[in-house]
Amino acid sequence: MSFIDMLNENQNHIIPDKYKKMDRIVMEKRVREIKKILGEDLFIPGHHYQKDEVIQFADVTGDSLQLAQVSAHNKNAKYIVFCGVHFMAETADILTGPDQQVLLPDLRAGCSMADMANIHQTERAWEELQLLFDDTIIPLTYVNSTAAIKAFVGKNGGATVTSSNAQTMIKWAFKQKERILFLPDQHLGRNTAYDIGIPLSEMAIWDPIENQLIYDGNLKNLRVILWKGHCSVHAKFTTKNIVEVREKHPDMNIIVHPECSRDVVALSDDNGSTKYIIDTLDAAKDGTEWAIGTEMNLVNRLIKQHPKKHIISLNPYMCPCLTMNRIDVEHLLWNLECIIDNAPINRIQVDSATAKNAILALNRMLQKA
Secondary structure (H helix, E strand, O other), X not given: OOHXXXXXXXXXHOOOHHHHHOOHHHHHHHHHHHHHHHHHHXXXXXXXXXXXXXXXXXXXXXXXXXXXXXXXXXOOOOEEEOEOOHHHHHHHHHHOOOOOEEEOOOOOOOOOOHHHOOHHHHHHHXXXXXXXXXXXXXXXXXXXXXXXXXXXXXXXXOEEEOOOOHHHHHHHHHHHOOEEEEEOOHHHHHHHHHHOOOOHHHEEEEEOOOOEEXXXXXXXXXXXXXXXXXXXXXXXXXXXXHHHHHHHOOOOEEEEOOOOOHHXXXXXXXXOOHHHHHHHHHHOOOOOEEEEEOOHHHHHHHHHHOOOOEEEEOOOOOOOOOOHHHOOHHHHHHHHHHHHOOOOOOEOOOOHHHHHHHHHHHHHHHHHO
């Protein structure tokens, strides 16, 4: 079942009015009380893009796959309240045990990128591509994808990738087949393939809406097929932003996430995963200047953590990830109180058949890590 279908069928996503009227200090105190009551039975992973009001309660922070793996290693927790978005909670459910429940504080916390590749579009595209290229393609999917897409990739011999290991996984994929289909983020696929030496002339776009390949070269030369999807946050960073930063702050280092477009990455000084950006800022000398092209909650947190460094967002008009921001103290408290009442809500469950194939894709990646 897709995220949208599940949301439509589940009425538990409507938060009771009482939480909207509660004082923030009262809510935060109650969250701490429940954490103490539940002890090891409760585990709260928090993604780097979460609001500070939520991240303060996280037992661990990290990127999506890291949090899912840490959750899987925690065998004591009966309830994993995942402060992130839907596909992250799905991955956690796939990797955790059957006696553990993965809960999402707000079911509206989806991911626009993950939603840009549904299983029906993907299976239709695969049939067309097999007709064009026979059995010469291996699928790869960014972990920012639905469980159904991960399962499709696993079933067809492919693997998942993260922004940290995309180069390693694309190199692995080319040892398996002549061509790759990269889902669902075209920019991460393009930037990574380009960085390992594949020219743009050997890359094409698959348009899932029109169900067609967009490529004006010789099909024999095509090596990378990029799904026409993107991150709505990172798409907002532009070359104009870079030009303006260069003019106003000539000594400023520009570092961006590889989900940004190719022209933005090309004009930046550096690019890398969320973890890479955090590690780079941690290692930077005091007094250095940085413009960061990634989600605003994280940028603001880095600004607070590094007061002796001049840090700004590459786009001064940037807003936080809207779906990540669905998770707030109100929804977190509501979720925890339902656990206390022995009526947990918003459980994320991946069916066994989907999970079985999805774990194939995840394990192929983890074996290369």
